[in-house]
Amino acid sequence: MIRPTEDQQYYELTSPTALPKASGFLWNNQMMIHMNCRGYAVAQFMQPEPAKYSHAPNLEAKTFMQPEQPYYAHHPGRFLFIKDEESGYIFSAPYEPTRQVPDKFVFAAGKHDMIWTVEHWNLRIQMTLTLPKEGAAELWQIKVTNTGSRKRKISLYPYFSVGYMSWMNQSGEYVPDLGAIVCSSITPYQKVQDYPSIKNLKDKTYLLAERKPDAWEVSQEAFEGEGGIMRPSALEAGTLACGDARYEMPAAVMQYRTEPEPGEELTYRFVFGPAKDEAEIRGIRERYFGLHGEREQEAREPGGAESGNEPRSSTGSNRENEAAAADFSEDGFEKAARDYAAYVAEGRGVLTIDTPDKELDNFVNHWLPRQMYYHGVTNRLSTDPQTRNYLQDHMGMSYIDPRSTRQAFLTALSQQRPDGSMPDGIVLYEGAELKYINQVPHTDHCVWLPVCLVTYLDETDDYALLDEEVTYAGGEKSGTVFEHIDLAVKWLIGDRDDRGLNYINQGDWCDPMNMVGYKGRGVSGWLTIATAYSCIVWADICERGGRSAEAEDYRQQAEEINGAVNRHLWDGDWYARGITDDGVPFGISADEEGRIFINPQGWSLLSGAADGEKKAKLIRAVEEQLESPYGVEKLAPSYTAMREDVGRVTQKHPGSAENGAVYNHAAAFYIYALYAVGEKENAYRLLRKMLPGTDEADIRRRGQLPVFIPNYYRGAYRQFPRTAGRSSHLFNTGTVPWVYRCLVDGLFGVRGKPDGLRIAPQLPAEWNEASVVRAFRGAEFRIAMKREAGVSEAEVYADGRLAADGIVRGLRAGETCEVTVKLPL
């Protein structure tokens, strides 16, 4: 049902119905497209705010990405209808909207493209989607092969949904001169002050065809007729009516009539996307199909009935012609695909692993760094990423492109307020506004400065960053990066009440926990613990930077805070989540719902608040109350009714998102903490639950391919077992850099130190060996780990020499080191 390809470049799904929402995603700096296996698509591009060029059939709300979005018949999609002209039989690829189950179906979610292969009625359809590196555009290649033994008469109808563009103006028509269907609209607005920004938007959606179509239709309604989207009436006619749309909902549909001989393969290529005007579309045509593309197409008249008398393999790429024109000696379309593949390939991490767990290997070597890279280079397609997301996403970039992390820190700190507090979002474009949740004040953002910085420093040893001078928001005050972060940590320490607990205001890491402290008194248990951990992390950084006195102060501060935590928040078997404005502790054994939260437990292991006894108790409590077959839940039992002194989190559906899902971001914190205290078996068991599988029932339950970690799997396992484990299908999540840290700092123990690489693996008992290639500061460590009899604790040999403290030192960029790690049986 699902399988990686041999080269590990794709994950394949061989059924259109087993995991109907299984999907992949592609992105570049200007856009993102999330496609499901059946042909439905969600695509956004930045101008600079997110916008759509393929819309729903109604006026959709502008909102952030939502989990578990339903698909429906007229959901935006990309399809190919195929008609057998002799029998009138119609089916569609990939699967929607006609839903004829084909003889063979393969959806291959790749790193830089997605490929569907559908075989039906002795025809093989291969649809490939890739993106260019620059610009918002989908590059589609459709190959149709006659796999039967007789000549066929068929019509092919690429169908690209355009949808309800605007109530002000929407229309569409085929523009022969461009060889494109061009749909036009005006983004709806009412105020004259909005006009200057509206006028520059890319309000056109085009479908640009390399080959001239035999016919087309641009009116959705005319295309569907009474047959509806599942069996459009327009397909009954010999040719489409070549209609337009005039304040009618457009669709971009073309028709190619063709008569392939046995074995003949036909290739069609399309570009689909947004544009400002026809001049831009003309430029796109030239870029991808060459200057003379359309003219030459008309001369060749491919795909027409007249031209189908002899077998041929036409790629439609006009190579001969382009070879003659000096400026277009290369096929622009193929070049773009190649450049895009190279761009995505830049998203490599620092680990290549080979373990007994092949699914983990595949995910870690290929998909996890890709997902981190996506976050880091796109900032989740937001112009105002939430501060904690921005910092954590760039923590992940420490493993891929540390220069970008460095720059992100400088950007974020330049928006820090002079009092040390951080804003709720980081504005990335002049004029961008804080939107949605960034309009709600949260108190945790400062935590992420030291916590994320340490990964950057581990990877790069770039302590010089701390000396960079950065202005504060407002531009008047300025200070070094060290001073900025120091002020942030001090702000956290200062933002506590008489008991020594951190105020929560309208939320901490848990965005919708908005009514615990909105009156100004409520405190966050987790945030207090996180403040202690921040002090420890910052103390270490101070120490390494030669500031021993400050380090000592911060360590003492952490100890005091941990004391307050144990005094006010320990509930007997685990830590409370907080204390409300009215002084009521919650997340405690007396609560019927929201009795235990994962975050205070894991972070108390990091901060050192939990001693050995507490540690054992809370780990047991988590296992008993929060662990499910699909991972560890964020809280349990999920709230089933509003709790007005906790807030909006309790109104979310039980088991969804922050209300008790297996919220992988929180799960990753916990796993990281388990590794931090050497709980390697618990850690690995939970880590492994982040990926679907390995058995088919689990895969069906999750409903997604292991090409990304979703922000959550449905929780409330004990309350609503039917839905537990279901993927949110949201690939935006702070989870991934933490999982990577779990691998680097924990499971494989290959963490950077100022003077070298410290090697201290925590392999699970079931693994006898594993090997890791670790890229580190330009050098390469080839590490073989193996359990051996007679070894009592890990022994690290670098190029044959024992490194007593496990730290391999002195390697320079470009050098390679063979490391052997002997582990106890």
Add this chain to the structure above:
Amino acid sequence: MIRPTEDQQYYELTSPTALPKASGFLWNNQMMIHMNCRGYAVAQFMQPEPAKYSHAPNLEAKTFMQPEQPYYAHHPGRFLFIKDEESGYIFSAPYEPTRQVPDKFVFAAGKHDMIWTVEHWNLRIQMTLTLPKEGAAELWQIKVTNTGSRKRKISLYPYFSVGYMSWMNQSGEYVPDLGAIVCSSITPYQKVQDYPSIKNLKDKTYLLAERKPDAWEVSQEAFEGEGGIMRPSALEAGTLACGDARYEMPAAVMQYRTEPEPGEELTYRFVFGPAKDEAEIRGIRERYFGLHGEREQEAREPGGAESGNEPRSSTGSNRENEAAAADFSEDGFEKAARDYAAYVAEGRGVLTIDTPDKELDNFVNHWLPRQMYYHGVTNRLSTDPQTRNYLQDHMGMSYIDPRSTRQAFLTALSQQRPDGSMPDGIVLYEGAELKYINQVPHTDHCVWLPVCLVTYLDETDDYALLDEEVTYAGGEKSGTVFEHIDLAVKWLIGDRDDRGLNYINQGDWCDPMNMVGYKGRGVSGWLTIATAYSCIVWADICERGGRSAEAEDYRQQAEEINGAVNRHLWDGDWYARGITDDGVPFGISADEEGRIFINPQGWSLLSGAADGEKKAKLIRAVEEQLESPYGVEKLAPSYTAMREDVGRVTQKHPGSAENGAVYNHAAAFYIYALYAVGEKENAYRLLRKMLPGTDEADIRRRGQLPVFIPNYYRGAYRQFPRTAGRSSHLFNTGTVPWVYRCLVDGLFGVRGKPDGLRIAPQLPAEWNEASVVRAFRGAEFRIAMKREAGVSEAEVYADGRLAADGIVRGLRAGETCEVTVKLPL
């Protein structure tokens, strides 16, 4: 294809495909539902802002009602799936979503209900929708009759779409105790300050069934399966799975298995709507189905396989039982339907006509006052109606319930600013905010005070209203109604430039004409003319109120303004629409697009600006450039590109809405003006074009039933003939009171005067006679109009006596007068 029923209470459509968007609408004070003939629905209710209980399949934008909305497979709807259990054959009523064309189809749009009758496979399905007078709820009755000669085994599946309720929380389940499917959600929000209002919203959607269903399904996805909405997979099983929805998109589907004998009629009744909680749903059950409804149902077990052995006619209304219970001696459902019919019947106008034009008769006697009434009692389901809409809608109420008009004037004037200007919207609830277009400053609102007031005074002679004391906005200053309106007219006179032309700011009556004067200099030709007309109307009111000196002043003022208009705006054959901020006149012969606008032409006839020569010229220009088979266009040629010195109107799709549609509101102004200057043939021809028909091609082109006048028919007839004439299907429009004034003041000439009713018909030449019953100040005038040889001008005889000036005086409330009008041949 379309026909009124004999009693004129319904308009019937006999095809589900001829006019696929044909529709009707029902409303009460809390809700509105707009249903198309095929079963799709748009419903809103007020809490107090508009909200939905049956949603689209995605998160829809909150917006005002938009024209020509597309339908799509998963559009909200109300359907009945029917399965023949022997053959497995499935179809649906009314027509969507399976789209099986039935043997017989009748959609009857009624005044207080809508009835579908579908005959197929020897089954007759009758679906009836009505509303209660109070409360947001749909009352559905479904009758199924076995019209064949053998017993049948069938399953009936009422399907009520619930859709994507919320990303925070959505679920649904069957609650046996209530006999209802109850879907729950939380209206999405993020800010703690929004919680107090959110918490009181009716976030549940229920489908309450009188009879206990045999099975049900609440998960849309589980119901549809791979079959999709056109052929849901769940129908293949013997019974639905009785599933629930847990953060899954809900649908309310029930199943009744039944075995009707030949001739047997089964009745099922349902209530569908929003509720706060289960207690409210319980109350609704009791109100409509009686206290013991569900319990008794369980005992009777109707519709089950066991009970179908003998013919019966079960209404399911439990009459015997209810007769026993004193408090529920009446069937609540039937009583609600009867009360609602009575409520709608209150929306009578003052005219009952009998003319050679039977379609006009039907529309004027039945549908036009109903549409006026809808506007007046609901304020278009807005909490902040635009000021001009509010005043004009209540101008219409002068003919239906003048007390409501009186109150509306007092309400509006209490929000007038102390400087005489009017706000852009009238706030009807404490805390309501000016939204959408009401956030854009428009300069015309004061015009509507005298212009609408005169109709109220004509109807009631209630000059005492002018003496009522009303405070201004802010509550400090106060004045009489006379002083208020006087100040408004003076504000209009004062808001002019050196040339004597009225500033337009960001719009006048034409909302999107927002860039003519946004810099503060541009002027509106129409508004200047309308100011002159306001002065004249106000002068007449002053005069009648005994203020002759003021009257004389205002008449002189009007003359001066008309002079300025003729000096600066006359273009040679018609009046310009305005002059931009940069001094450029537009709406003139030199313009390639937007060359001529209708509004300045008609209003110049009203204001007296146009002398005889100008009148002839401009009427010819309108006929040549603006008249189409579907009415007179608002402007021509429609703009096809943004004109930045005119504004947003030029960005709307050519031929849609204000950009050159047959915008019926403007058309009605023009027709009214034609009657005002005695252009009765031109007036009648254009008036008649407001209704679809009479030939089939025209009806198909318009695409709607003549049960309301839409806000526009598509224009740009000369530019885009394919789409011209198409109805917007929007029944919110200021058109209707003006059409009524055209009939009262113009066509039938039965306008009120302080001392009686002035009778001066302007029948078109093609009519030899007409009769009118005119209700007027409690009296009834039965007026027979007839052309006779030898009559040179109209002669009016009241109860046989000639009224020399055409004014019938002295009639008191309760009295009746027989009037004969002799007209020239």
